[in-house]
Amino acid sequence: MIDINSYIVKYKFLDHSICDQIIDKYKKNNFEKHHWSDGKNIEYENEKELEVTYLNNEDASFIFKDLEKFLYDYQDRFKKNERTKKLINHVSSFRINRYPKNTYMREHFDHIYSIFDGNQKGIPVLSILILLNDDFQGGDFKINGQSQNMSKGDLIIFPSCFMFPHGVELVTEGTRYSLIAWGY
Numbered sequence: 001m002i003d004i005n006s007y008i009v010k011y012k013f014l015d016h017s018i019c020d021q022i023i024d025k026y027k028k029n030n031f032e033k034h035h036w037s038d039g040k041n042i043e044y045e046n047e048k049e050l051e052v053t054y055l056n057n058e059d060a061s062f063i064f065k066d067l068e069k070f071l072y073d074y075q076d077r078f079k080k081n082e083r084t085k086k087l088i089n090h091v092s093s094f095r096i097n098r099y100p101k102n103t104y105m106r107e108h109f110d111h112i113y114s115i116f117d118g119n120q121k122g123i124p125v126l127s128i129l130i131l132l133n134d135d136f137q138g139g140d141f142k143i144n145g146q147s148q149n150m151s152k153g154d155l156i157i158f159p160s161c162f163m164f165p166h167g168v169e170l171v172t173e174g175t176r177y178s179l180i181a182w183g184y
Contacts, residue, residue: 002078004163008143009077011070013155014063019132022059022096023177029053031098034105050103050168055094055179063094063179067128067155071183074126074157088125088183096132099139099168099176107142107167110160110182122184124160129180136174142167 031051055063075087097105110124129141134152141148141156143166148156158164160182168176 005144005146007078008148008156008158008164009074010148010150011073011155011157012153013066013070013130014132014153016152019153019177022055022179023132025059026053026055026096027098027177029096031096034097036108046106048103048170050105051098051100053096053098055096060094063130064091067091070155070157071126071128090122090184091128092124092182092184094179094181097168097176097178097180099136099171101171101173101175104139104170105168107165109162109165111162112160112182124182124184126183127158127160127164127166127180128183129156129178130154132177132179133175136171136176138170138172139176140169141178142169 031053034049034052071088071091078087099105110127112124131141131150131152131154134150141150143158143164150156158166
């Protein structure tokens with residue numbers, strides 16, 4: 001039997017200079033307050049929620065080109081037979097999460113309706129997170145209550161289901177930046 005934590009896989013992914021370039025390029029974007037939906041279009045907001053914007057298609061393509069091999073590696077680790085060979089067929093748009101001082105993301109799991117209600121259809125199977133900086137205090141990323149000890153440029157992939165509740169603790173100094181996408 002596989003230990004549930006073995007489904008949480010961390011990789012060294014982006015070079016620090018690329019992380020810096022992404023932050024520099026997007027930090028002046030118009031970020032919106034993050035919101036929640038329960039699938040019935042009811043949104044919950046809170047003044048301590050993070051802020052979000054999206055990578056443009058050119059930058060997303062650049063990231064995805066390198067991400068693809070890590071997604072194949074992740075899927076190969078857990079394939080049981082030919083029918084379970086491919087966990088995902090698509091990856092959503094990349095979102096930039098910005099956590100200024102005194103913001104966080106409450107614990108949740110990624111059973112997301114709103115990003116898959118247009119032309120894209122599906123429910124997230126894999127959550128994909130890339131930490132863009134580590135020059136902040138607080139802001140630990142936790143899955144099942146356990147800190148993931150991520151460094152700048154790290155990629156973490158884990159199942160999006162209810163068995164992997166995750167969140168980001170309150171940022172107490174600086175600003176935390178990360179990229180998030182979902183495989184479906």
